[in-house]
Amino acid sequence: MSTPVVQTDDAGTAGTAPVLELRDVAVHFGGVKAVDGISLQLEPGRIYGIIGPNGSGKSTLIAGITRLTGLTRGELLLDGQPVHDVAPSRLAGRGVARTFQTVRLLADLTVRANVQIGADARADGGRSRRGPTGWLRPGATSPAVADAIARTRLEGFEDHYPAELSYGTQRRVEIARAIAMGPRLLLLDEPTAGMNQTERAEISALMRSMRTGGLCQLLVEHDVQMMIDTCDYVFAMNSGRLIAQGAPAEVVRDPAVQEAYLGRKWREHADGD
Amino acid sequence: MSDFFNANLVLVQSTLTGLLLALSIQVPLRMGVFSFAGAGSYGIGAYATGILVLRYEMDALPAIALTALGTAVIGLLLGALISRLGGLYLAMATVAFDLIISVIAINGGELTGASTGLFGIITDFTTGQMFVLTVAVLALVAMSEVGRLGRRVDTVRDDPELAASMGINVRRYRLAAFVVSGALGGLAGGMNVLVRSTVGPLDIGFGLIVLALTMIIVGGSRSWKGALIGAVIFTWLPDLLTVIGEWQELVYGVIVAVAAIFLPRGIYGVLQDGTRWVQRVRRDRRAAARGGPVVDADGGLRPQEDEAAVLVAQAAEQPVRELDQLSGRTQGAP
Amino acid sequence: MQDLVSVVTLGSVYLLFALGMSITWGTIDILNFAHGSVFMFSAFSASLVLERLTLGLVPVLLIGVVVGALMSVLIQVVAFEQIIKRARDRRTAEMQILIGGIGVAIIPLAIAQHHTQSNPFGLNASSFTVESISLGGLRITNIQVLTVLLALALWAAAAVWLRRSRQGLALRAIGVDAQTAALMGVDRRRLALVTMAVAGGMAGLSGVLFTFSLGAITPESGDTLLVKAFACIILGGVGSMLGVAFGAYLLAAAEVVILTQTNGSWVEAVSFGLIFLVLLVRPAGVFGRKEVRRT
Ligand SMILES: Nc1ncnc2c1ncn2[C@@H]1O[C@H](COP(=O)(O)OP(=O)(O)O)[C@@H](O)[C@H]1O
Ligand SMILES: [Mg+2]
Numbered sequence: 001m002s003t004p005v006v007q008t009d010d011a012g013t014a015g016t017a018p019v020l021e022l023r024d025v026a027v028h029f030g031g032v033k034a035v036d037g038i039s040l041q042l043e044p045g046r047i048y049g050i051i052g053p054n055g056s057g058k059s060t061l062i063a064g065i066t067r068l069t070g071l072t073r074g075e076l077l078l079d080g081q082p083v084h085d086v087a088p089s090r091l092a093g094r095g096v097a098r099t100f101q102t103v104r105l106l107a108d109l110t111v112r113a114n115v116q117i118g119a120d121a122r123a124d125g126g127r128s129r130r131g132p133t134g135w136l137r138p139g140a141t142s143p144a145v146a147d148a149i150a151r152t153r154l155e156g157f158e159d160h161y162p163a164e165l166s167y168g169t170q171r172r173v174e175i176a177r178a179i180a181m182g183p184r185l186l187l188l189d190e191p192t193a194g195m196n197q198t199e200r201a202e203i204s205a206l207m208r209s210m211r212t213g214g215l216c217q218l219l220v221e222h223d224v225q226m227m228i229d230t231c232d233y234v235f236a237m238n239s240g241r242l243i244a245q246g247a248p249a250e251v252v253r254d255p256a257v258q259e260a261y262l263g264r265k266w267r268e269h270a271d272g273d
Numbered sequence: 274m275s276d277f278f279n280a281n282l283v284l285v286q287s288t289l290t291g292l293l294l295a296l297s298i299q300v301p302l303r304m305g306v307f308s309f310a311g312a313g314s315y316g317i318g319a320y321a322t323g324i325l326v327l328r329y330e331m332d333a334l335p336a337i338a339l340t341a342l343g344t345a346v347i348g349l350l351l352g353a354l355i356s357r358l359g360g361l362y363l364a365m366a367t368v369a370f371d372l373i374i375s376v377i378a379i380n381g382g383e384l385t386g387a388s389t390g391l392f393g394i395i396t397d398f399t400t401g402q403m404f405v406l407t408v409a410v411l412a413l414v415a416m417s418e419v420g421r422l423g424r425r426v427d428t429v430r431d432d433p434e435l436a437a438s439m440g441i442n443v444r445r446y447r448l449a450a451f452v453v454s455g456a457l458g459g460l461a462g463g464m465n466v467l468v469r470s471t472v473g474p475l476d477i478g479f480g481l482i483v484l485a486l487t488m489i490i491v492g493g494s495r496s497w498k499g500a501l502i503g504a505v506i507f508t509w510l511p512d513l514l515t516v517i518g519e520w521q522e523l524v525y526g527v528i529v530a531v532a533a534i535f536l537p538r539g540i541y542g543v544l545q546d547g548t549r550w551v552q553r554v555r556r557d558r559r560a561a562a563r564g565g566p567v568v569d570a571d572g573g574l575r576p577q578e579d580e581a582a583v584l585v586a587q588a589a590e591q592p593v594r595e596l597d598q599l600s601g602r603t604q605g606a607p
Numbered sequence: 608m609q610d611l612v613s614v615v616t617l618g619s620v621y622l623l624f625a626l627g628m629s630i631t632w633g634t635i636d637i638l639n640f641a642h643g644s645v646f647m648f649s650a651f652s653a654s655l656v657l658e659r660l661t662l663g664l665v666p667v668l669l670i671g672v673v674v675g676a677l678m679s680v681l682i683q684v685v686a687f688e689q690i691i692k693r694a695r696d697r698r699t700a701e702m703q704i705l706i707g708g709i710g711v712a713i714i715p716l717a718i719a720q721h722h723t724q725s726n727p728f729g730l731n732a733s734s735f736t737v738e739s740i741s742l743g744g745l746r747i748t749n750i751q752v753l754t755v756l757l758a759l760a761l762w763a764a765a766a767v768w769l770r771r772s773r774q775g776l777a778l779r780a781i782g783v784d785a786q787t788a789a790l791m792g793v794d795r796r797r798l799a800l801v802t803m804a805v806a807g808g809m810a811g812l813s814g815v816l817f818t819f820s821l822g823a824i825t826p827e828s829g830d831t832l833l834v835k836a837f838a839c840i841i842l843g844g845v846g847s848m849l850g851v852a853f854g855a856y857l858l859a860a861a862e863v864v865i866l867t868q869t870n871g872s873w874v875e876a877v878s879f880g881l882i883f884l885v886l887l888v889r890p891a892g893v894f895g896r897k898e899v900r901r902t
Binding site: 307354355358360361362364365366368369370372373375376377379380479482483486487490519520522523525526527529530532533534535537 | 638685686689690693694698699701702703705706707709710711713714716717718720721830831834837838841872873875876878879880882883886887
Binding site for chain 1: 424428436439441444549
């Protein structure tokens, strides 16, 4: 790859000043306390995981971080700067990229054009190779897009439309679009849902390969093995709160975490009988 | 050619104004803004240009320029007021705006000529100038459909939330839709009054919305080419339909209804689907020749099957529950 | 006092017309822009029949109701069901229904315009004659009395229907949450057809009554009424039965005031202005239950 997609950290040192800091962040929907007082710090070059049963507030937390949902209270600091008042669209320019829990591709655009939307958000527009008119030649792939497509192994699908792709491949396009933004903070909401084991391993390898550039990643994931294989540090959520954090293997063994998953399952089990 | 042109001068002129009017409603639609304010801007534009020429003795081009600027500003103000409303509410607010303009025209006394309107608006405005202006505007609109801007407009329409997280200021785009719509509508109204030399309250109003929508629905809502197809069809069709005779209005209505129901992206959408199909066939043939992927690599599992497959697999491997997965895998890990 | 009579009679016409629109919009999410042409075409059909037969009041009213209901069901089956079937999501369906309604409405308008050469048509051929009666110094016509009574009765019936009956319950379930309704085993399609029939019947009835009391209407008169009905609905709040009555009489009152205070040409602006004002100040309407979706 000629151009690195992931911007290198200017300080060049991983694990120093946090990229993102949350201070007592809460998001309430009427009476539903989807996120209820979460504080955490994410450092560059590391991969963080969030686990928690369905409805524990993981997606809402990401919506709060990306400002798509207003915060009920709390502070959001990006590189030490408060961002809880800036428009969501400003965050992209400051290096925040995300995927959604559901596939959200534009049906009328090809894979290439969908990924290009991510590159469009870069300061250079991802268009370092312009035609004489300043427009990308039709059919041409900008370097940032080519790189993102290569990393997500989408070569050969550039001219396909989303409806022609399998669910797992569609999800890879989503990830490619986010990578093409050249982020410093990448938030992935259950990116491997609907993928098979091979594909999961590929996404895990992809995430680890991007860590070297100083990229900070936050992964929401249910698959424990994937979590352990991928993440440096894991937060466990339940009912909008953090109930455990630490090394993945330890968090997963934490009684409170097991209770959060198990208690619910047991109750469902009992109700079912 | 020029004989044809002279014989059909009125129709050529109507095509151009119709096209701009259709664009004034199509541009916001393309951004997901369901606004009919373009029809109101057309009314304002027609009267404003008329008044500038009649009462202030302005020349055609300055009058038109000033008119378009004015309707763009009015569009901005209107947008600032109502662009936060969603869907049908926004649509109806703009319908109300259009109809208020008609009522003002009737009640404008001497300024607007009340129910008789304005007449004798004579300038040196030529059809050539009209043509050049329209083509220039068309080029600008066409540029908003390709490249980065085109993708951004598509994103704002299809998924505003996604757009925001892709760094697109959705509110700014929605406001821009109102401004562009205002300028286009004003321009259309202004040019029309200059070539017709008259405007009255009956020329503006609900009928304009229907006319513009008709052109867009039948031609196509996603591209200026669709608006052009629609404008040509509905300017020339009534003339051709005189063959069909007295039932032309009915035929016209049936065409619109059928297109609205069965061709939501209009004639241009059908053409587009056709070219896409050809491209796809060619692409797959090329790929097959190279030995690359023809169908999706992992067998094209659809989402539902996929989820079901995952569930079945889970049920088979982990009959008890997720904790087994939790603790079992963890213990297995080094 | 005579003005009060005007307010009540005008408001009743608006109510009768807006009631159908309000029910379909509030329950099955259809803002039917062809409602105005159903209104006009029902009266037009009655006038066609009267060219051949001499009928009294009740048969003429029945013709209006039946034609209105049939047209409405036809539009639902041929247009709206097809659009909903093909639409990608609710947002696009909503818009295409609005546009589709405008498109479909062209057809009856074209037929009526062709037949009448765009001149006003009336129901004078009926054996029923409009007569003025005097009630304690107030002048009111028999048809006005009938309009007021029918509007209030049908309004009350619709409210009870929506609140009490099983069908009403199912309809309200659809209005509240389509998914829950489907789970409860509500046959959405049949209910939608019944709702459209009821709404169309009311439009037809109001068309005949309105034509009787005005003497004649033009084929284009449905369009203006449509926008006024929209004003009535959002004034009170979409889906609220109390709201639509409130909206109808408030709009009538505002128009009568403007009519008596000015030379009359500003009357049309009242409803348009009210729409604007309500949407800016209180988009959910006075009695609205639903939050207006904003983007
Ligand atoms: N827009 C919303 N309005 C109301 N409640 C919401 C909204 N979004 C999420 N919730 C509620 O917040 C809770 C957390 O949801 P979510 O963040 O999606 O959980 P997770 O991603 O962990 O499965 C759930 O109870 C959900 O119903
Ligand atoms: Mg989630």
